[in-house]
Amino acid sequence: MTGDIGAAAPSLIRASLSRTGKWAGSVAFVSGAVSDVLNPLGPFAAYIALVASVAAAIIAIAIVLRLVLATKAMPALIFATSAAAIAGGVYTVQQETNSQNGIIATLVPAVAELQQSLGIVSEKVARIERTVTETQKTVEEVKKSTDTVAQKTQEIAAAEKQQTEQGAETQKAVEAVKQTTDTLAAGQQQAAAQAEKLQATTEQIAASIDTIAKGFAALAAQGGAIADPKRPDEYYHNARVYELSGDMLNARRSYLAFANFDVDAIDPYTRFATLLRVQDGKAGAREVFGQLADKAKASAIKLVHLEQFDDAQRLDKLNTFIAAHPDYAPAYF
Incomplete structure (x- = not known):
């Protein structure tokens, strides 16, 4: 089919x-x-x-x-x-x-x-124009809304930023005050501790000097040089006896023997330095005390050694010494 x-x-x-x-x-x-x-x-x-x-x-x-x-x-x-x-x-x-x-x-x-x-084209054109107009109005309204939202957002952001900055500044101020307070408190504690150490050192030095002075007084009462000295106060007694009698060589030997005991007393070394300056000049005294200071632990020997330098060098060295020994009282006189 x-x-x-x-x-x-x-x-x-x-x-x-x-x-x-x-x-x-x-x-x-x-x-x-x-x-x-x-x-x-x-x-x-x-x-x-x-x-x-x-x-x-x-x-x-x-x-x-x-x-x-x-x-x-x-x-x-x-x-x-x-x-x-x-x-x-x-x-x-x-x-x-x-x-x-x-x-x-x-x-x-x-x-x-x-x-x-x-009216075929004109109707289409009119419809397009109406659509474009409506779209333009919608776009303008959306733009206005967007601008309003953006403005509000900027205002909120600016306010938040200002609050954050103020909070940060306040925090910094609080931290600065706390740091200053802590620094002052630490400084006061350190000053109190240094004062206590200085007082203890001064008392210790005073006790040592008092002991040696008593020994010196007892030896002076006996008169004359000790034939066989063994203690530092006995050597210092002989040094003073020889120095007063004009026997500078034995006085020098007795001072050196006294220095070997590493006694931390400023007056004996000051007298010894005076004797050395008279005999060898400041350079000679500086040399002798430089050798003693290299092997000594007593701060008095190191301090008297620094005093044998010229003015400019002496000031710098004394400042360095004080920075290293802030509690040593004789350095401030």
């Missing part, structure tokens, strides 16, 4: 084209031209092409299934096919050329004037 239809199809098509081809093609062309002119209002060429294609497919299926007589349905199939082909071609050319007002209006100015006179 299907073979019979297939064999008869060419003759049916030729017969239908001879009868309906001209008017079907003309109607389809007119439909394509109308849809092109109406393109500003919508893609009517696409609509016609879609409807005609669906209709052609339905008619063809009905003919194949013998739901309708081929002789009666063939003109409709030719018309639907022609309409789909022409409308589809018009829509394709519109898309390729981007002709919003239609191909004919682009090529023929009279058709464009006809579109305007009929």
Whole structure:
């Protein structure tokens, strides 16, 4: 059965084209031209092409299934096919050329004037203008809202920044006051500790000097040099006896023997330095006391050694000595 239809199809098509081809093609062309002119209002060429294609497919299926007589349905199939082909071609050319007002209006100015006179283009333009206006208003409102939000955000950020800066400055001030208070308290504690150490050192030196002085007084009461001295006060007694009698050589030996005991008493070394300056000059006294200071632990020997330098050097060395021995009282006199 299907073979019979297939064999008869060419003759049916030729017969239908001879009868309906001209008017079907003309109607389809007119439909394509109308849809092109109406393109500003919508893609009517696409609509016609879609409807005609669906209709052609339905008619063809009905003919194949013998739901309708081929002789009666063939003109409709030719018309639907022609309409789909022409409308589809018009829509394709519109898309390729981007002709919003239609191909004919682009090529023929009279058709464009006809579109305007009929209000086709003007309606679309007016609709576009309304859309643009509404969009512009919406954009302006959104911009105003955005600007307001941005301004509020900046104000809040500025306030927060100011509060943060004030808090940081307050914290710094509190820390500075606390640090100053801690420094003052530490300074007071250190000063009190140094005063206690200085007092203890002064008392210790005074006790040592008092002990030696008592020994000196006892020896002085005996008179004359001790033949076999063994204690530091005995050597100092002999040094003073020899010095007063003019025996500077034995006085010097007795002072050196006294220094070997490393007694931390300032007066004996001061007298010894005076003797050395008289005999050897300041350079000689500085040399002798330099040797004693290298091996001695007594601060008195080191201090008397510094006093043998010239004024400029002596001041610098004394400042260094005081910085190293802040609790040694004789250094401040």
